[in-house]
Amino acid sequence: xxxxxxxxxxxxxxxxxxxxxxxxxxxxxxxxxxxxxxxxxxxxxxxxxxxxxxxxxxxxxxxxxxxxxxxxxxxxxxxxxxxxxxxxxxxxxxxxxxxxxxxxxxxxxxxxxxxxxxxxxxxxxxxxxxxxxxxxxxxxxxxxxxxxxxxxxxxxxxxxxxxxxxxxxxxxxxxxxxxxxxxxxxxxxxxxxxxxxxxxxxxxxxxxxxxxxxxxxxxxxxxxxxxxxxxxxxxxxxxxxxxxxxxxxxxxxxxxxxxxxxxxxxxxxxxxxxxxxxxxxxxxxxxxxxxxxxxxxxxxxxxxxxxxxxxxxxxxxxxxxxxxxxxxxxxxxxxxxxxxxxxxxxxxxxxxxxxxxxxxxxxxxxxxxxxxxxxxxxxxxxxxxxxxxxxxxxxxxxxxxxxxxx
Amino acid sequence: xxxxxxxxxxxxxxxxxxxxxxxxxxxxxxxxxxxxxxxxxxxxxxxxxxxxxxxxxxxxxxxxxxxxxxxxxxxxxxxxxxxxxxxxxxxxxxxxxxxxxxxxxxxxxxxxxxxxxxxxxxxxxxxxxxxxxxxxxxxxxxxxxxxxxxxxxxxxxxxxxxxxxxxxxxxxxxxxxxxxxxxxxxxxxxxxxxxxxxxxxxxxxxxxxxxxxxxxxxxxxxxxxxxxxxxxxxxxxxxxxxxxxxxxxxxxxxxxxxxxxxxxxxxxxxxxxxxxxxxxxxxxxxxxxxxxxxxxxxxxxxxxxxxxxxxxxxxxxxxxxx
Numbered sequence: 001x002x003x004x005x006x007x008x009x010x011x012x013x014x015x016x017x018x019x020x021x022x023x024x025x026x027x028x029x030x031x032x033x034x035x036x037x038x039x040x041x042x043x044x045x046x047x048x049x050x051x052x053x054x055x056x057x058x059x060x061x062x063x064x065x066x067x068x069x070x071x072x073x074x075x076x077x078x079x080x081x082x083x084x085x086x087x088x089x090x091x092x093x094x095x096x097x098x099x100x101x102x103x104x105x106x107x108x109x110x111x112x113x114x115x116x117x118x119x120x121x122x123x124x125x126x127x128x129x130x131x132x133x134x135x136x137x138x139x140x141x142x143x144x145x146x147x148x149x150x151x152x153x154x155x156x157x158x159x160x161x162x163x164x165x166x167x168x169x170x171x172x173x174x175x176x177x178x179x180x181x182x183x184x185x186x187x188x189x190x191x192x193x194x195x196x197x198x199x200x201x202x203x204x205x206x207x208x209x210x211x212x213x214x215x216x217x218x219x220x221x222x223x224x225x226x227x228x229x230x231x232x233x234x235x236x237x238x239x240x241x242x243x244x245x246x247x248x249x250x251x252x253x254x255x256x257x258x259x260x261x262x263x264x265x266x267x268x269x270x271x272x273x274x275x276x277x278x279x280x281x282x283x284x285x286x287x288x289x290x291x292x293x294x295x296x297x298x299x300x301x302x303x304x305x306x307x308x309x310x311x312x313x314x315x316x317x318x319x320x321x322x323x324x325x326x327x328x329x330x331x332x333x334x335x336x337x338x339x340x341x342x343x344x345x346x347x348x349x350x351x352x353x354x355x356x357x358x359x360x361x362x363x364x365x366x367x368x369x370x371x372x373x374x375x376x377x378x379x380x381x382x383x384x385x386x387x388x389x390x391x392x393x394x395x396x397x398x399x400x401x402x403x404x405x406x
Numbered sequence: 407x408x409x410x411x412x413x414x415x416x417x418x419x420x421x422x423x424x425x426x427x428x429x430x431x432x433x434x435x436x437x438x439x440x441x442x443x444x445x446x447x448x449x450x451x452x453x454x455x456x457x458x459x460x461x462x463x464x465x466x467x468x469x470x471x472x473x474x475x476x477x478x479x480x481x482x483x484x485x486x487x488x489x490x491x492x493x494x495x496x497x498x499x500x501x502x503x504x505x506x507x508x509x510x511x512x513x514x515x516x517x518x519x520x521x522x523x524x525x526x527x528x529x530x531x532x533x534x535x536x537x538x539x540x541x542x543x544x545x546x547x548x549x550x551x552x553x554x555x556x557x558x559x560x561x562x563x564x565x566x567x568x569x570x571x572x573x574x575x576x577x578x579x580x581x582x583x584x585x586x587x588x589x590x591x592x593x594x595x596x597x598x599x600x601x602x603x604x605x606x607x608x609x610x611x612x613x614x615x616x617x618x619x620x621x622x623x624x625x626x627x628x629x630x631x632x633x634x635x636x637x638x639x640x641x642x643x644x645x646x647x648x649x650x651x652x653x654x655x656x657x658x659x660x661x662x663x664x665x666x667x668x669x670x671x672x673x674x675x676x677x678x679x680x681x682x683x684x685x686x687x688x689x690x691x692x693x694x695x696x697x698x699x700x701x702x703x704x705x706x707x708x709x710x711x712x713x714x715x716x717x718x719x720x721x722x723x724x725x726x727x728x
Binding site for chain 2: 040
């Protein structure tokens with residue numbers, strides 16, 4: 001056993017240090033956690049995401065105190081109890097609804113930043129993979145949460161998405177019934193998605209966030225030029241007082257001060273949406289109570305799922321399901337599909353530059369088409385965009401293999 | 407500055423994305439219906455109806471125009487109105503599927519032309535004549551043609567309704583009279599029979615017998631409505647958030663324009679009536695609006711100051727770093 005000073009006062013600095021190594025923790029996790037200096041505001045998206053997750057967690061806890069996971073009561077517990085009887089219940093709900101939508105915007109920005117700057121390569125594969133795992137978990141969290149108000153869109157989205165598990169031509173209806181706990185979405189269905197939303201998935205998210213942070217520590221954060229340098233040397237330089245020449249800054253307080261500033265701007269945007277523009281995050285269709293006898297004219301997912309929905313839609317059932325399945329996992333393969341050793345912004349990487357922008361534009365086109373009714377020209381555009389998505393991923397290993405070494 | 411350029415690119419892509427999934431997608435998903443500024447002259451009815459009905463409808467609305475030009479005598483109208491009051495009264499009972507609504511504020515919330523048309527032929531006026539292939543006599547109010555018979559009588563009754571405007575109509579009254587006979591509003595504690603009465607449960611049993619009796623009455627009324635209209639009209643508690651304002655306006659003005667074949671009759675609301683009904687729908691469907699408008703600026707101000715301070719902190723921290 002380690003040595004403990006008997007004269008140290010309880011909870012004094014020394015006493016804490018002997019038991020919890022607070023000085024070392026502080027050093028390793030904050031004041032001597034080195035971040036490259038050559039970065040822009042996009043590097044703050046991680047902290048913005050952490051803050052948004054915090055907001056979702058807190059607002060969720062408040063909503064949880066009044067929400068009733070019962071098919072008879074759920075709709076009114078959300079739309080009446082929380083919205084008009086609970087003091088500021090409407091504020092928590094609007095924060096939670098807007099937060100759920102905006103968190104995906106930031107996730108996508110965070111993801112595309114990583115793709116643009118090549119932050120998933122050579123030593124940083126686990127950062128990318130754990131990040132993608134978070135994307136999947138957030139998707140599960142968003143979907144399960146969408147069931148809870150038990151409106152028309154909750155019910156029918158639940159119906160459509162769980163139907164996917166029948167595997168098209170496989171007709172695995174037993175699997176669908178097992179997932180729903182019923183032939184159609186009902187009480188058992190609502191209860192289990194409630195459990196997933198408030199316990200299992202958030203728990204997994206918190207765990208994977210810790211893993212995601214952990215994966216950053218050894219390979220270090222990438223920088224705007226993909227430049228590789230000796231972090232220890234740069235750190236020594238910084239500690240010696242050459243802050244101008246050093247290529248690094250400490251996480252706390254230098255990097256954090258910029259993070260907090262970016263978060264401030266983000267919060268202005270966020271709360272502007274919460275108070276003045278929340279409708280985009282709360283679909284009107286879901287303000288009609290669930291009705292199994294009345295299918296809404298248009299069934300579509302929230303905007304952040306539209307691109308993958310559109311990869312499912314233009315094809316026949318089985319082909320569509322396979323394409324959809326591929327779209328769900330294809331981003332995981334990015335560090336291995338990209339055969340180029342270059343870690344650099346896409347603008348300096350030859351063909352990859354065009355690949356990046358083509359992927360971004362294609363996914364936006366898919367997103368538009370995913371919401372529009374699949375008729376006439378929209379079906380054709382959707383089909384072309386879905387095929388383009390597939391073609392881009394097939395082309396990736398080839399164009400990156402051809403890329404000249406920088 | 408490079409950061410601003412990057413920010414600009416992110417902002418542009420975000421806005422394009424928003425435009426595509428919200429305004430653009432919604433403009434493509436819903437058919438666009440023009441409103442008629444609450445003018446009830448049958449224009450839309452003639453455009454929408456089956457070919458064989460065009461002549462009838464044209465003639466009908468031309469007659470309405472003629473009656474509207476007559477000078478109504480309110481005193482004579484009051485005498486004729488006694489016949490209306492036989493059904494439209496306090497404690498009215500369900501007649502042929504629906505309970506006749508109160509006409510307490512009819513002159514204030516309904517359009518004059520619409521009222522004339524309604525008395526002349528309730529089925530054509532409300533644009534649900536397709537539901538009565540055997541003629542308007544089958545309409546619950548069909549017998550009106552045997553009571554108020556001449557154009558002058560109609561003008562008189564309408565003059566009386568408009569003259570008796572009893573004080574300012576509240577949003578709740580407007581909703582109850584114009585919508586409440588078919589649509590409940592549970593967040594406003596309204597059923598098709600009106601305000602839900604306050605009852606007490608028996609302390610020994612925990613059962614509230616009066617509430618149960620009331621619920622039974624409501625259930626009977628609803629069954630009668632569902633039988634008459636083909637389905638139970640939806641509860642309107644939060645319809646204001648489930649449909650766009652434009653949809654509700656055009657739908658209330660002429661239900662057939664948005665939902666061809668619907669059993670919902672036109673209600674003939676005028677500008678004041680429409681405003682009052684909307685005020686009530688907002689009261690029950692979006693009650694947080696006043697507090698939201700009050701809190702919003704404060705929260706934004708807080709984050710403006712927060713951001714300004716954060717900027718100063720950042721500036722001091724990064725001093726000498728570049």
